[in-house]
Amino acid sequence: EAGVAQSPRYKIIEKRQSVAFWCNPISGHATLYWYQQILGQGPKLLIQFQNNGVVDDSQLPKDRFSAERLKGVDSTLKIQPAKLEDSAVYLCASSLRGDSRAFFGQGTRLTVV
């Protein structure tokens, strides 16, 4: 069974530029999560989808971050414009349902200079 796929693995951009990350969850998984992990900290939940609906986005900085999961499968997270403090690893995870175990992709390491 294929795991959670993320791309790109690494991205370096200048501040005020835009960037997008892509995630394809494990086949059949209805719940998809985006996390931001700053070095030395635990993952911070940005947004949680159930199929193509948003379950929680209370910690998503909506003035610059957006995410979509249009067909209830893969998802895109966008940052526009990026700030230096957005430098982090962006992790995507999925679970079969909202109450089951979650599995992570390899993450995208973003560096904003």
Place this chain on the structure above:
Amino acid sequence: QKEVEQNSGPLSVPEGAIASLNCTYSDRGSQSFFWYRQYSGKSPELIMFIYSNGDKEDGRFTAQLNKASQYVSLLIRDSQPSDSATYLCALRGGGATNKLIFGTGTLLAVQP
């Protein structure tokens, strides 16, 4: 009060010893609890989950849950240098969202 609290460590144990990692949480409605292991530069990997009060064993790992005291712990028996990593405690919050939230992690160092 943070939703999920862990001692950041580092927790240093000699090879072959038992490593004990602890986590406390604030939401009494939390129903399910997870331990993830994260090696430096890698993504979190699920190693244990527990839903009921008591102990759950899987190989060298034992997860313990006490909902009345709002803590969950992970014991690693016969610790190996390869167990050196950050251990993240996670839980699903109570309520309709079931959002999955993490602690800051405890860095474990197993000394050969």
